[in-house]
Amino acid sequence: MTARALRLGTRRSKLAMAQSGQVAEAVRQVTGRAVELVEITTYGDTSREHLAQIGGTGVFVTALRDALLAGDVDFAVHSLKDLPTAQPEGLTLAAVPLREDPRDVLVARDALKFTDLPRGARVGTGSPRRMAQLNAYARSHGLEIETVAIRGNVDTRIRYVHDGELDAVVLAAAGLNRIGRADEVTDFLSIDTVLPAPGQGALAIECAAGNADLVAALGELDDPFTRAAVTAERSLLAALEAGCSAPVGALADLLADGQIVKEMRLRGVVGTTDGSRTVQLSTTGPVPETHDQAMTLGRELAAEMLAQGAAGLMGERAH
Numbered sequence: 356m357t358a359r360a361l362r363l364g365t366r367r368s369k370l371a372m373a374q375s376g377q378v379a380e381a382v383r384q385v386t387g388r389a390v391e392l393v394e395i396t397t398y399g400d401t402s403r404e405h406l407a408q409i410g411g412t413g414v415f416v417t418a419l420r421d422a423l424l425a426g427d428v429d430f431a432v433h434s435l436k437d438l439p440t441a442q443p444e445g446l447t448l449a450a451v452p453l454r455e456d457p458r459d460v461l462v463a464r465d466a467l468k469f470t471d472l473p474r475g476a477r478v479g480t481g482s483p484r485r486m487a488q489l490n491a492y493a494r495s496h497g498l499e500i501e502t503v504a505i506r507g508n509v510d511t512r513i514r515y516v517h518d519g520e521l522d523a524v525v526l527a528a529a530g531l532n533r534i535g536r537a538d539e540v541t542d543f544l545s546i547d548t549v550l551p552a553p554g555q556g557a558l559a560i561e562c563a564a565g566n567a568d569l570v571a572a573l574g575e576l577d578d579p580f581t582r583a584a585v586t587a588e589r590s591l592l593a594a595l596e597a598g599c600s601a602p603v604g605a606l607a608d609l610l611a612d613g614q615i616v617k618e619m620r621l622r623g624v625v626g627t628t629d630g631s632r633t634v635q636l637s638t639t640g641p642v643p644e645t646h647d648q649a650m651t652l653g654r655e656l657a658a659e660m661l662a663q664g665a666a667g668l669m670g671e672r673a674h
């Protein structure tokens with residue numbers, strides 16, 4: 356008897372469909388099973404309000420998780436950066452596949468680079484994290500830009516630039532790559548200028564914790580280094596007690612000596628959205644071999660950042 360198709364619950368957005376389609380293909384290959392996409396509409400897809408106003412973290416995730424818990428679908432694919440740091444009872448992250456490019460990028464008119472933006476340039480982003488870091492860089496480098504709060508899917512954001520309403524928008528490289536619009540990028544923002552959101556560029560494949568066979572099968576797609584890195588980043592975020600719309604950037608990467616991986620480095624930043632104050636620190640440690648070790652790396656950096664006043668910089672919301 357052939358096993359029935361695995362049902363992959365997905366949002367309808369172009370980005371969600373692209374990443375679900377890519378994971379579906381990978382799951383077909385490792386399991387030999389058919390995978391069927393089941394579209395699920397979330398409140399976040401229909402609401403026109405700002406994310407921050409409708410409750411911050413995880414609004415896009417809830418409907419998918421409800422479908423998983425109800426047994427309507429077998430697994431779901433999330434952008435890891437959009438996942439709340441608390442793992443709900445009954446569900447598990449069966450795999451965190453190899454991370455895409457974690458950087459933020461600029462999509463600007465006239466192929467402009469960030470540092471060549473003219474005085475008064477209007478730069479769109481819905482993210483307090485991006486605003487804080489773009490404005491902090493601008494202040495310290497004599498750039499005069501105006502960050503403008505925008506919302507909408509990736510296509511909508513790029514259209515602001517093509518329509519001439521904004522000079523540039525800032526987006527994640529990974530999202531553009533996944534929907535096949537990487538050619539729109541006019542500048543890759545250095546990690547030293549803008550730290551990405553915790554988990555940016557990574558996906559999470561989630562299923563019922565009790566379905567041991569499926570957990571094991573999906574686990575074939577796990578990349579342990581990506582998982583350790585995003586675990587440390589999300590631990591930092593959680594220990595700062597900040598949500599996904601908070602102005603927190605974090606990136607963990609591996610420090611290698613030639614081919615030999617030596618250590619994991621974790622960098623973190625928080626700042627006020629106007630960029631007037633930031634706390635940015637980094638730490639290095641042995642490459643985590645367990646979940647707890649990765650969590651500890653994040654918690655320790657968070658403690659140092661809090662000791663330097665990080666908490667006082669996170670009260671703001673985008674508007």
Ligand SMILES: NCc1[nH]cc(CCC(=O)O)c1CC(=O)O
Nearest residue numbers: 434436526527529530555556557
């Ligand atoms: N907040 C929206 C969102 N969630 C995930 C991505 C794509 C990047 C990723 O998977 O990390 C994006 C778009 C963006 O930030 O430009």
